[in-house]
Structures are given as structure tokens and as C-alpha cells.
Amino acid sequence: MDxxxxxxxxxxxxAQMRWGRMISVAAICAVLSLVVGYAMxxxxxxxxxxxxxxxxxxxxVLGTQAVALLLGGSIACLNAxxxxxxxxxxxxxxxxxxxxxxxALGKLFGAPVVVYFAVLCLMPAALVGAVVGGARPTMVGxxxxxxxxxxxxxxxxxxxISMLHQRGTNTGAILVLIILLLSGxxxxxxxxxxxxxxxxPFISVQMVEQDTWQLSPYTPEQAGLPExxxxxxxxxxxxxxxxxxxxxxxxxxxxxxxxxxxxxNLKRDPSVxxxxxxxxxxxxxxxxxxxxxxxxxxxxxxxxxxxxxxxMQPYDVQAIFLGINLSLFFLLGMxxxxxxxxxxxxxxxxxxxxxxxxxxxxPAPYLLxxxxxxxxxxxxxxxxxxxxxxxxDLALAAFRLGLVALWVVRDLLYLQWIxxxxxxxxLTMGFVYLIVFYSSTAxxxxxxxxxxxxxxxxxxxxxxxxxxxxxxxxxxxxxxVFWWLAMFCQVAVAAAFAWMHxxxxxxxxxxxxxxxxxxxxxxxxx
Amino acid sequence: xxxxxxLTKEYDVLPxxxxxxxxxxxxxxxxxxxxxxxxxxxxxxxxGKTTTLKMVCGLLVPTAGRVTVNGIDVERQPEEAxxxxxxxxxxxxxxxxxxxxxxxxxxxxxxxxxxxxIPARIDFAISKMGLEPKRDSFIAGLSRGMKQRLGIAxxxxxxxxxxxxxxxxxxxxxKARHELKEFLRELNRAGKTIFITSHVLADLEEMCTxxxxxEKGRLVRxxxxxxxxxxxxxxxxxxxxxxxxxxxxxxxxGARPDVSxxxxxxxxxxxxxxxxGGDAELAELVANLVAAGAPxxxxxxxxxxLEQIFSRLSSGEIM
Ligand SMILES: Nc1ncnc2c1ncn2[C@@H]1O[C@H](COP(=O)(O)OP(=O)(O)OP(=O)(O)O)[C@@H](O)[C@H]1O
Ligand SMILES: [Mg+2]
Numbered sequence: 106m107d108x109x110x111x112x113x114x115x116x117x118x119x120a121q122m123r124w125g126r127m128i129s130v131a132a133i134c135a136v137l138s139l140v141v142g143y144a145m146x147x148x149x150x151x152x153x154x155x156x157x158x159x160x161x162x163x164x165x166v167l168g169t170q171a172v173a174l175l176l177g178g179s180i181a182c183l184n185a186x187x188x189x190x191x192x193x194x195x196x197x198x199x200x201x202x203x204x205x206x207x208x209a210l211g212k213l214f215g216a217p218v219v220v221y222f223a224v225l226c227l228m229p230a231a232l233v234g235a236v237v238g239g240a241r242p243t244m245v246g247x248x249x250x251x252x253x254x255x256x257x258x259x260x261x262x263x264x265x266i267s268m269l270h271q272r273g274t275n276t277g278a279i280l281v282l283i284i285l286l287l288s289g290x291x292x293x294x295x296x297x298x299x300x301x302x303x304x305x306p307f308i309s310v311q312m313v314e315q316d317t318w319q320l321s322p323y324t325p326e327q328a329g330l331p332e333x334x335x336x337x338x339x340x341x342x343x344x345x346x347x348x349x350x351x352x353x354x355x356x357x358x359x360x361x362x363x364x365x366x367x368x369x370n371l372k373r374d375p376s377v378x379x380x381x382x383x384x385x386x387x388x389x390x391x392x393x394x395x396x397x398x399x400x401x402x403x404x405x406x407x408x409x410x411x412x413x414x415x416x417m418q419p420y421d422v423q424a425i426f427l428g429i430n431l432s433l434f435f436l437l438g439m440x441x442x443x444x445x446x447x448x449x450x451x452x453x454x455x456x457x458x459x460x461x462x463x464x465x466x467x468p469a470p471y472l473l474x475x476x477x478x479x480x481x482x483x484x485x486x487x488x489x490x491x492x493x494x495x496x497x498d499l500a501l502a503a504f505r506l507g508l509v510a511l512w513v514v515r516d517l518l519y520l521q522w523i524x525x526x527x528x529x530x531x532l533t534m535g536f537v538y539l540i541v542f543y544s545s546t547a548x549x550x551x552x553x554x555x556x557x558x559x560x561x562x563x564x565x566x567x568x569x570x571x572x573x574x575x576x577x578x579x580x581x582x583x584x585x586v587f588w589w590l591a592m593f594c595q596v597a598v599a600a601a602f603a604w605m606h607x608x609x610x611x612x613x614x615x616x617x618x619x620x621x622x623x624x625x626x627x628x629x630x631x
Numbered sequence: 632x633x634x635x636x637x638l639t640k641e642y643d644v645l646p647x648x649x650x651x652x653x654x655x656x657x658x659x660x661x662x663x664x665x666x667x668x669x670x671x672x673x674x675x676x677x678x679g680k681t682t683t684l685k686m687v688c689g690l691l692v693p694t695a696g697r698v699t700v701n702g703i704d705v706e707r708q709p710e711e712a713x714x715x716x717x718x719x720x721x722x723x724x725x726x727x728x729x730x731x732x733x734x735x736x737x738x739x740x741x742x743x744x745x746x747x748x749i750p751a752r753i754d755f756a757i758s759k760m761g762l763e764p765k766r767d768s769f770i771a772g773l774s775r776g777m778k779q780r781l782g783i784a785x786x787x788x789x790x791x792x793x794x795x796x797x798x799x800x801x802x803x804x805x806k807a808r809h810e811l812k813e814f815l816r817e818l819n820r821a822g823k824t825i826f827i828t829s830h831v832l833a834d835l836e837e838m839c840t841x842x843x844x845x846e847k848g849r850l851v852r853x854x855x856x857x858x859x860x861x862x863x864x865x866x867x868x869x870x871x872x873x874x875x876x877x878x879x880x881x882x883x884x885g886a887r888p889d890v891s892x893x894x895x896x897x898x899x900x901x902x903x904x905x906x907x908g909g910d911a912e913l914a915e916l917v918a919n920l921v922a923a924g925a926p927x928x929x930x931x932x933x934x935x936x937l938e939q940i941f942s943r944l945s946s947g948e949i950m
Contacts, residue, residue, distance in 0.1 A: 112740035119737075120728040192724045197785070200688050200718045201741035202710055372709065374692040445643050446694070453639075453695040527646050615695070 113203065113211020114218075121219050130219065131226045138230035141165060159237025160314065166231040167248065168310045170224045174256035175306060178217035182263035185216040186371070187270045205368040213260055213364070240313050247349050248309035254356040255306025261363035268367055269378065271530075298425060299400040300340035302348040304355065312349070320345055341399040355396075362389055376446040383468070386437045387475050393433060394479045397426065403490045419487045419497040420505075424574040426483040427509045434476055438517035439532070441468035442524050445613060452614050460614060465607035467521065469514045469599065476513060480506035501581055504588070505573050511595035512570040518602035525609040543569055563587030567594045632793060632824045633664040633687060637696035640682050640848075656682040658848040659696065664841070669815065669825045671835040671856075673941060674845035680828040681721050683845070684797050687826065688718045700793060714742075717791040719782050721798045721828075727771035731762060731781060734770060735788055742789035756784035759814060761807070775802045783811065787818065794818065796827045800834060812838055836860075836937040844944055851944055860934060869913065871920065872901040872929035883923060887916070903933060 108114065145158045145165070189195035198208060214221075235245050302308065320338040339351045365385070370378045381389065401422070417425075443451070451459040458464070484502050491497050516539060523535035546568045555561030562572040563584040570591065581588065638660040641653050657679040664670045672680050685691040687698050689709040698705045703712040725734060732753055739749045757766055760780040765773060773781065779802040786794060794815075800808045808831075815825055816838055829835050835842065836856070843853035852859055873880060876899045884893045884904050889912060893904040906913060913930075921927050 110740075112737050115740070116726070116729065116733075116737045119733050120726060193720070193722060194724050194726060196685075196690050196720055197718070197723065197738070198741070199690060200713050200716065201738060202714055202743045203741045204710065374690065377692050446692075449641060449694050450692070527643065529645060 108210060108214070111207055111211045111215075113198075113208055114215040117211065117215025118218050122222065126219070127222065130223050134223055134226035134230075137169075138166070138227060142230060142233065156237050156239045159234045160240060161234075161238070163231055163234030163238050163240060163245075163313055164310050166227050166234055167252070167313060168307070170227055170231070171252055171256075171307050171309060173220050173223055174217070174252065175259055177220040177223075178256055179259050179263040181216040181220065182213065182260040183267045183270075185212040185264060186267040190375075199372050205371045206364075208371055209264065209364055209367045213257065213264060217260060235313070241316050243318070244315050245313050248312040251312065251349060251352055251356075252306045252309040254353055254360070255309075258356045258360045258363070259306070261360045261367065264367050265363050265380075268370060269380075298402060299397070300402050301351065301400045302339060304352065308348075308352070318347065320347060339400065340402075343403070358392070362392075376444070377450070379447075380440045383441055383471050386440050387471065390430075390433055390437055390475055390479065394426075394430065394482065397429065398483065398486055401486075403486075419491040419495050420502070420577050422487055422491075423483060423502055423505065427480065427506065428574060430476060430479055431509055431513060434472055434513045435516070437475070438468055438472055438513065439520065441471060442517070442521050442532070443467065445525055445527075448525065448610055448613050449615075452610065460607065460610040462603070462607065465603045465610060466518070467606075469518060469603070472514050472517060473510055476510040477506065480510065496578060498578060501576070501578065504592075505576055508566065508570050508573045508588075508592050508595065511592060511599065512573075515595045515599040515602070518599050518606060522602050522606045522609060525606065525613070547571075559584040560587055563591055566591035570595065632666045632668070632701060633662075633670075633826060634699045635660045635662040635683070635687070635696070636698075637661060638683070638686060638693050638698060639695040640679070640686060640691065641694045655848045657686075657693075657845075660845075660848075660850060662843060662850070662853065664824060664826060666824055667819065667822055668840045669819050669827065669838050671839035671842045672826070672828045672845055673830075673832060673835060673842065673937075674828075677847075678845040679848040680845055681797055684718075684795050684826065684828065687795055688716055689713060690718075715791055715793050717786040717789065717794045719786040719794075719796045719799050721801070723782055725770045725773075725778055725781060728769065730767055730769055731757065731765050731773075732767065734781065735784060738785050738788055744789055752788060752790070756788050759787075760784045761810070776804055776807060779803055780807065792823055794823055794825045794827075796825065798829055799827065800829055800831055808834065832937040832941055842937070844941065860937065860940065867906055868903055868933050868935065869906045870896070870901060870903045870929075870931050870933045871917075871927060872931075874900070874926040874928045876900040878923075878925040880925065883920065883925070889916075901929075 142162055145162045149158045186195070189198065203211070231245075234240075235242070339346045339348050341351070366380045370380065380386070402417075448459070451464070463470075484499065484506065487502075488497065488499070519539070520532065520535045523538075524531045528534055546565070550556060550561075550565045550568075553561070555565050556572065559580045560583070562575070562580055564587060566572045566588065567590065576588070638657055640656045642656055644654055660683065672683065674680055682691065686693050687700065687705065689698075689705040689712060692706060700712045701715050703715070705712040726737075729737070735753045735756060736749065739753060744752065757763055760783055762777065762780055762784065765777060770778065770781070779799070783796075783799055786796065786799075796815075799815075800811055803811060812834055815827070819825055819838075819840075827835070827839075839856050841854065842856050842859045844851045844859075871880065871884075880899065880902050881893050881895045884890045884902060889907040891905045891907070893902055895902045906916070908916070917927065917930055
């Protein structure tokens with residue numbers, strides 16, 4: 106169905122765009138444009154080139170549009186599903202014949218429709234700025250495309266949150282989103298580790314200043330500095346790419362992932378939401394890792410794919426990847442966790458095989474397979490790119506990988522178990538307990554000076570394997586047994602939680618051979 | 632048309648002292664609702680009626696069992712099944728910032744009705760529900776009963792062969808309730824199957840073709856309405872009225888072998904009793920009664936109302 110005849114979009118437009126409202130939005134935008142434009146034109150200092158104020162005006166307008174789209178639009182989308190659930194209008198949407206895609210797209214573009222309108226109302230001002238400032242038209246166009254697609258990505262993510270979000274946490278959800286957006290807003294952050302420019306759509310404000318599409322002539326060292334002038338060049342597996350297509354590609358692909366999650370679930374019963382299938386979630390992580398491996402600063406970019414020494418120590422590089430994957434797999438694991446409803450349904454559908462040991466170890470097999478696969482890929486890349494003189498022992502690297510993998514498995518089996526307990530908001534509580542556990546052990550170990558001695562570090566890893574990130578040959582020798590014990594410890598704890606998980610499953614099994622539902626023969630109908 | 636097979640739904644509730652943490656809202660329900668039936672589902676609060684209807688519409692996933700509508704598995708092909716269903720929830724809200732006709736227009740498109748047929752259909756639904764004066768008003772300004780009417784208009788808008796209505800009469804004034812009843816009958820005559828719950832048993836009794844009584848997630852009784860209404864009263868029920876209470880009516884009746892469960896009424900000038908015999912025996916009983924000196928001024932057959940059956944069969948306990 107063509108998007109403009111999407112009923113959900115039309116409904117949103119009708120509800121939000123009454124004449125009175127449109128006129129006041131347009132009037133506000135016009136007044137703001139005129140006042141700011143006038144002020145800019147008059148505050149031009151004599152030394153500036155004649156069109157300078159135009160460029161600044163364009164940037165201010167564009168910045169306003171970006172804030173409106175990113176914050177206003179995201180807040181609208183954050184409310185899009187959950188407000189309807191709260192108001193009890195959502196069930197009626199679910200029983201219509203709108204496909205999940207139609208419903209999702211209608212909300213994606215419909216919820217922020219006023220914001221889009223306001224952005225349109227600011228366009229004349231932006232146009233004036235662009236013409237006066239002599240901006241390069243294609244670059245301005247590209248900046249708007251970046252802004253639009255970037256906002257859509259943020260909106261799609263907001264829809265996911267809105268769909269998942271439970272009663273009474275709305276303000277919290279909005280805050281989290283704003284913080285996420287702002288933390289991604291610093292322009293120079295990722296260049297330290299990844300050869301990729303800023304990923305947030307605010308970059309469009311800086312883009313309009315560019316007068317050329319040529320890749321930046323800077324050396325990687327200069328490009329590594331916080332940029333005042335954008336060097337719009339990214340490096341992907343040694344290939345220099347322009348940042349704009351990279352950005353657009355990332356936006357489109359991640360919007361796709363987010364929308365997939367929304368459309369898979371939007372029309373389902375919330376008690377059986379499943380963000381992604383296990384394979385899709387693994388696919389998402391493989392994709393993210395592929396991007397990370399590609400954009401990582403493996404070495405000089407002067408000669409693509411040349412065997413240049415890496416700027417970082419191999420173990421540190423592995424630690425970075427392990428650390429990021431630790432959090433990613435934690436999230437993946439959360440997606441895969443089963444709740445009581447799902448277990449009950451499985452038990453009734455699959456019978457005993459839904460409560461056997463394999464089922465009790467869920468989601469460990471997927472997590473292990475995924476982390477090991479991606480960890481080995483990283484190790485391969487490091488082995489290839491590292492300088493021959495640097496310290497790198499494959500066996501020790503594999504040990505580090507194994508310990509991190511078991512660590513994730515341990516914590517997720519714990520979360521899976523607590524998710525089946527009958528406390529209020531089990532997952533949130535499970536999380537709180539984890540945070541308390543990690544912070545108290547960290548304080549305790551620091552007080553006992555355990556982090557300073559190799560054996561002490563190995564000992565802390567029994568509880569919280571974070572020390573494994575700093576594990577190199579120096580720490581390993583002499584403490585091997587302790588490290589192996591630490592690994593065994595993870596296995597034992599994981600097994601214990603799997604056992605407890607199994608007990609919960611058995612509890613949920615339907616009572617065997619219960620009395621037949623209707624004792625007395627009922628008069629039949631018909 | 633609608634078929635429930637071993638339909639079970641178990642909810643989690645927060646455990647409180649002495650109560651289990653789960654509720655069996657429906658417990659292995661088996662039900663078959665034929666085409667062109669008006670099927671009433673009655674039961675005390677918390678019996679599981681709403682839960683059942685939501686599972687029929689595919690809004691809730693059953694813990695076990697399945698629902699088919701028109702042969703389509705609701706869980707496997709929800710969109711296909713929903714095409715056939717018009718649903719009205721017990722509690723709902725409408726979009727306050729839309730006008731009445733815009734609201735219906737939205738759902739007409741959402742149900743993918745033919746573009747050309749939509750305006751006429753909206754007009755029909757609006758006039759059927761008596762909402763013409765409100766056609767261009769914002770929903771925010773409607774009264775509770777008008778919103779209910781609009782909800783009903785929405786449910787029937789796309790002309791679905793199956794209507795699933797959860798307490799559609801709540802909030803309606805007496806006239807509207809009567810009109811709703813007539814309208815549902817009319818739809819039924821036009822071939823629709825209607826699955827309805829209501830706490831107004833008299834209404835259901837008048838229009839349902841079949842009925843089920845649900846209690847604590849289980850069916851206590853189900854069948855054709857005639858069936859449910861008479862099945863376990865022994866024989867027919869008869870009321871005898873005397874001109875004055877000068878005759879020991881209850882005692883006289885109680886002495887007869889073919890009479891049982893005599894219930895005196897009011898000032899003892901009349902009584903209802905169950906009678907095992909046929910018409911001839913009844914005539915004879917009346918003749919004897921008159922001969923015995925009773926000032927009989929009326930004899931009529933009475934049937935138990937659904938209300939009475941319901942309060943007899945159901946413990947009325949809520950879960
Ligand atoms: N979301 C829920 N979570 C937990 N328990 C629920 C939930 N919804 C319903 N229940 C429980 O399921 C049982 C059946 O509820 P249901 O709403 O189906 O009853 P009902 O027959 O429609 O009652 P009423 O006549 O009051 O509308 C009740 O015991 C109720 O407490
Ligand atoms: Mg109900």
C-alpha cells in the first residue's frame with residue numbers, strides 16, 4: 106500500500122494537524138525565522154566575508170530542525186504504541202486488517218507529523234541561508250538526507266522502546282533515550298578506536314559547511330585529532346569511503362533492524378513478544394561485529410590493507426572487542442530470555458522435552474556459539490594485523506575469550522532463572538541485584554588489594570571475571586591454576602542456575618492427569 | 632463457525648499470602664458455535680468471559696488449546712481470521728481528537744473495505760446507531776453511551792460475518808438497549824453469527840439462540856436456549872392464582888403425587904409448582920381444586936427466567 110493512503114498515517118495527520126494548530130506552528134516558525142535571520146544579518150562583523158551570516162543562519166536553522174526531529178520526533182514515537190496501550194485503543198488496531206508493516210510505518214511517520222510540519226515551515230529560512238551563504242547545493246541536500254534518515258533511525262528505535270515499555274516507566278524511557286542520543290552527539294568520540302566519523306545526525310549541521318565532496322586530504326594522525334574541519338573519510342577494511350554514504354548505509358540498515366523488531370511483534374499478544382528470533386539476534390550481532398571489525402583502526406590508512414603495525418597492543422584490541430561484545434551479548438541474551446507465559450506454552454506444546462536439560466540451559470547454547478564465533482573472528486583479524494614483535498599467545502587469547510563467554514552465560518542463566526520467579530518486575534530486580542553484586546565485590550576486592558597481585562586478580566575472577574581483560578602473559582604465569590579455577594567457577598555457577606531454572610520449569614508444568622474439565626456430560630449444542 | 636478446543640489461559644498474578652500465584656481464567660473450554668447463532672456467554676465477574684472473547688479475536692494467546700473461526704486458526708493466521716470478526720471490548724477508549732465520521736473512516740480503511748463502499752457504509756453505521764447529530768463532533772465531547780454506540784458502529788462497520796461483543800449494552804439508555812437488541816437480531820437474520828456476553832440476562836434470554844454459563848473458567852452449562860432454560864426443571868411449571876387467600880393452597884398441592892416443589896407466592900393467594908403430568912392431568916387437577924372449594928381465578932404455565940436459572944446454577948462466587 107502506498108504510504109500516503111496508510112490509514113494510520115491519515116489518522117495521525119487528521120488528529121494532529123487541525124487548521125488552528127497548523128497556522129500557529131507556521132506562524133511561530135515564520136516569526137522565529139525572521140527574527141533570527143534579521144539578527145544574524147545585522148551582527149555580521151565587518152571583517153567577515155559577505156555571505157558568512159547566511160551560512161551561520163543555515164546552521165542555526167538546521168540545528169533547530171535537527172533538535173526538533175531528534176528529540177520531538179523521538180518523544181512522539183516513544184508515546185506512539187504505549188499511549189495507545191495505556192488508553193485501551195490499541196486492541197482495536199490489533200484486530201484490524203492493517204499489516205504490522207502498515208501499522209508500524211503509519212506510526213513511524215504519523216506520530217511525529219507535527220514535527221515534520223514544523224521542519225518544513227523552517228525550510229524557507231534554511232533556503233535563504235543556503236543561498237546567501239553560498240553553500241554547495243548537493244552538500245545541503247545530502248545534509249538533509251542524513252538528518253532525515255538519522256531521525257528515522259532514532260524514531261524506529263523509539264518505537265521499539267515504546268512497544269516494549271511497561272506501564273509507569275515512561276519518563277524513565279524518555280530520559281534514557283535522550284541520554285543515549287546526547288552521548289552519541291560528541292563528534293570526535295569514535296575516532297579513537299574506530300575509523301569512522303560521528304554517527305549522530307547532528308553532523309548534518311557541520312556538513313553544510315563543506316564545499317567539496319573530495320575525501321579529506323588529512324593523514325590518519327591528523328584525522329585522529331578532534332576535528333574542527335570535518336574530514337569526511339571513513340576507513341572500512343582499509344578502504345577509504347566517504348562518510349555520507351557510510352552514514353546513510355548505517356542508518357538504513359539499523360532502521361531496518363529496528364523496524365523488523367517492531368513489525369515482528371506489534372500485533373502480537375505482549376506476553377509473548379519476542380524481539381528477534383534467536384537466529385535474527387545472532388545475525389544482528391554478526392552484523393555489528395562485522396562493522397566493528399571493518400571500521401577498527403587496524404593501522405595506517407595510507408596504503409590500504411598494508412601490513413602495518415597496529416597502534417595498539419593485541420591483547421588490548423581483543424579486550425575492546427570482548428568488552429563491547431560482552432554488553433551486546435548481554436542484550437542479545439535478554440532478548441532471548443523466556444518468560445513464564447512462554448515456558449507454560451512450550452510445556453504444553455512440547456511436553457517433557459520443554460523441561461529437559463537442554464531447555465534448562467537456554468539461552469546458553471546460542472550465546473556460547475555466538476560469542477565464540479565472533480571472538481575467533483576477532484582473534485584471526487588480530488593475528489593477521491598485529492606486529493610480529495607484540496605479545497600475543499593464541500592459547501591465552503582463547504582462554505580470555507572462553508572466560509568472557511562463560512561469564513555472559515553465567516549471568517544470563519541467572520537472569521533467565523529470576524525471570525521465572527514470581528516477584529514484581531523480575532528482570533529489573535535481577536538487574537539491580539547484579540549491579541549490587543558487582544559493585545560490592547569490586548569495592549571489597551579493591552580494599553583487599555587483590556587487583557595488584559596476579560593471584561589476587563585470578564581470585565577476583567571467580568566472582569567477577571572483569572580482571573580477564575587485563576590478563577596477559579605476565580599475570581598468567583604463576584597463577585594458571587587460579588585462572589582455571591575461575592573458569593571452572595563460572596561453569597559451576599552457570600550449572601547451578603540452569604538447575605534452578607529447570608526446577609522453575611517443572612513447577613510450571615501442567616498438573617498431570619488432572620480431572621477432566623467438565624465432570625458432567627454437557628448438553629451439546631446444535 | 633467459532634470453535635474452541637481445550638482452550639486454556641493461565642494468568643500470573645502477584646502471589647499474596649495463601650493464594651496461588653496463578654489464575655486459571657479459562658480451563659479447557661470446548662465450545663462450538665454454529666453459523667447464524669446468537670451465542671450468549673454469561674457468568675459472574677471474573678468467570679473468564681472477557682478472556683475467552685479476547686482469545687477468540689486473537690488478542691490473547693492461549694496457554695493451551697486453540698480457536699478456529701470459520702476454519703481458520705486464529706493463532707496461526709490472525710489477520711486472516713480477523714477479517715471475519717468484528718470485535719467490541721468491554722472497556723475501551725476512542726480517539727478523542729478525531730471526529731465521529733473520521734473515526735469510522737479510519738477503521739473502514741484499516742479493514743481494507745472497498746473505497747467506493749466506504750461512505751455509504753459509514754452513513755449506515757452512523758444512522759443505525761442514532762449518531763447523525765454527532766457526525767461532525769469530536770469524540771472527546773461524546774457522552775459515555777454515545778461512545779458505546781460509536782464502538783458498536785465500529786464493530787459492525789466492515790460487515791463481518793462474526794461479531795464478538797463484550798457487554799455491548801453497558802452504558803446504553805433503555806431505548807438504545809432495545810434498539811441494539813433489535814439491530815443484533817436483524818444482523819442475525821441477515822446471516823451473522825454473534826458471540827456476546829452481557830450481565831443483563833433478560834436481554835440475552837430474549838435474543839440468544841444458544842447460551843453457555845461460565846464459572847471460574849469452566850462451563851457449567853451450555854446448549855440451545857430452550858434446552859438450557861428447561862433442562863432440569865422436572866416437567867412444567869404452573870402458577871395457580873386464587874381470588875383470595877382463604878384456601879390452604881400449598882398444603883393441598885403438596886399432598887398430590889404429581890406435584891413437586893411448591894413455592895407459595897406473595898400473600899399465599901398464589902403458588903408456583905412443578906407438575907409432572909400432561910395437559911389432561913392438569914385440567915383434572917384444576918377441576919379437583921375448584922371442587923375442593925378453592926376460588927381459582929387464574930392458571931398459567933410459567934417458565935423460569937434466565938436470571939433464576941443463573942442464580943440457581945451459579946454459586947456467584949468470584950475468583
Ligand atoms: N491481565 C491479567 N492478569 C492477571 N489476571 C487476569 C488478567 N486479566 C484477567 N485476569 C483474571 O482472570 C480471570 C477472568 O477474568 P475476565 O476478565 O475474563 O473475567 P470476566 O468474566 O470478563 O469478568 P467481568 O464480568 O468482570 O467482565 C479473573 O480472575 C481475573 O482476575
Ligand atoms: Mg469482562
